Amino acid sequence: MSQVNLESIAVQLHSENSRDRMLALASLKNVPAEQAAPLIRQAIHDKNLQIRSMAVFAMGLKPDAESFDILIKLLISDPDYGIRADAAGALGYLEDPRAFETLVHVFYEDTDWLVRFSAAVSLGNLKDPRAHDVLVQALKSDEVVIQQAAIAAIGEIGDLEALDNILEFAQASDWLVRQRLAEALGNLPSPKSESALRYLEKDAHFQVSEAACVSLQRLSA
Numbered sequence: 001m002s003q004v005n006l007e008s009i010a011v012q013l014h015s016e017n018s019r020d021r022m023l024a025l026a027s028l029k030n031v032p033a034e035q036a037a038p039l040i041r042q043a044i045h046d047k048n049l050q051i052r053s054m055a056v057f058a059m060g061l062k063p064d065a066e067s068f069d070i071l072i073k074l075l076i077s078d079p080d081y082g083i084r085a086d087a088a089g090a091l092g093y094l095e096d097p098r099a100f101e102t103l104v105h106v107f108y109e110d111t112d113w114l115v116r117f118s119a120a121v122s123l124g125n126l127k128d129p130r131a132h133d134v135l136v137q138a139l140k141s142d143e144v145v146i147q148q149a150a151i152a153a154i155g156e157i158g159d160l161e162a163l164d165n166i167l168e169f170a171q172a173s174d175w176l177v178r179q180r181l182a183e184a185l186g187n188l189p190s191p192k193s194e195s196a197l198r199y200l201e202k203d204a205h206f207q208v209s210e211a212a213c214v215s216l217q218r219l220s221a
Contacts, residue, residue, distance in 0.1 A: 006031070010039055018048045025054050028062065037064035044070070053086050060090025068094060072102055081112035088115060092122025100126055104134050113143045120146060124153025131157060136165050147172075148180045155184025163188055170196050175205040182208055186215025194219060 012024035025043055028036040040062055043055035056074060059067045071094070075087035088106060091099040099122070107119040120138050123131040131153065138150035151169060154162045169181050182200045185193040197219070200212035 006035060006039070010042070013039060013042045018051060021046060021048070021051050022054065025051065025058065028058065031062070033062040034064055036062040037067060041066070041070065044074070049080065049082065052080075053082055056083055056086040057090055060093030063094055068096055068098065072099070075102060075106055075115075081110075081115055084110065084112070085114045085118040088118035088122050092118075092125035095125055095127075097126060097128060100128050100130060104131070107134055107138065113141075113146060116141075117143070117146050117149050120149035120153055124149070124156035127157050129157060129159060132159050132161055135159070136162055139165055139169075144174050144177060148174075148177055151177065151180040151184050155180075155187040158187050160188055160190060163190055163192055167192065167196055170199060175203075175208055178203060178205070178208045179211050182211035182215055185212075186218040189219055 009024045009027055012020050015021055015024070021043065025040065028039055031039075037059070040055050040058045043051055044059070046052045046055065056071070059071055068091075071087045071091050075084050075091065078084050078087065084106070088103060091103065103119045103123050103126070107116050107123070110116055110119070116138075120135065123135065135150045135153050135157075138146050138153075141147055141150070147169070151166050154166055166181055166184060169177050172178050172181070178200060182197060182203075185197050185200075194216065197212045197216045201209050201216065203209045203212065
């Protein structure tokens with residue numbers, strides 16, 4: 001993209017019209033990260049919450065050297081739970097192991113379930129085996145979506161030590177939980193996993209049975 005166009009986007013990001021600012025952010029999709037990141041940062045404190053959310057999420061997709069520290073600060077201290085959740089998710093996209101301690105802290109300490117959900121998902125993205133304890137704890141959450149995130153993250157990490165913990169969800173009433181389990185088991189090679197997948201392959205919900213079939217194929221490959 002030419003410098004002229006980037007300058008035009010920079011001007012558009014300061015438009016009084018929120019639609020213009022949103023379109024300017026969207027137009028950075030195909031701009032290289034080193035050029036897009038400074039422009040994205042102009043919008044992380046926008047007065048429009050939707051634009052802020054877009055910008056924070058985009059920082060995970062178009063990062064530069066400053067992105068990590070900014071996202072950590074937003075995750076810890078932003079007053080809006082949606083922005084904190086976006087920051088947690090963006091840190092997962094960065095796959096930077098330095099985020100591990102902060103994500104764990106936020107999972108235990110943040111009062112909003114959406115932030116804890118995003119933190120659990122991102123711990124899976126980091127693929128750090130140290131997440132075992134926090135993810136097993138997340139399985140005990142009263143929020144079903146956090147259970148789903150923890151199961152998926154355990155699969156992402158390939159945490160065989162947590163296999164027995166997630167197998168307890170093979171008969172969960174929520175089919176999405178069973179689907180996440182079927183998907184996760186495909187990354188956890190074990191006779192127990194294969195046995196559970198044979199069971200889930202017969203699940204009444206087609207998306208669960210389909211996920212189990214795919215995971216069995218992955219394990220046998």
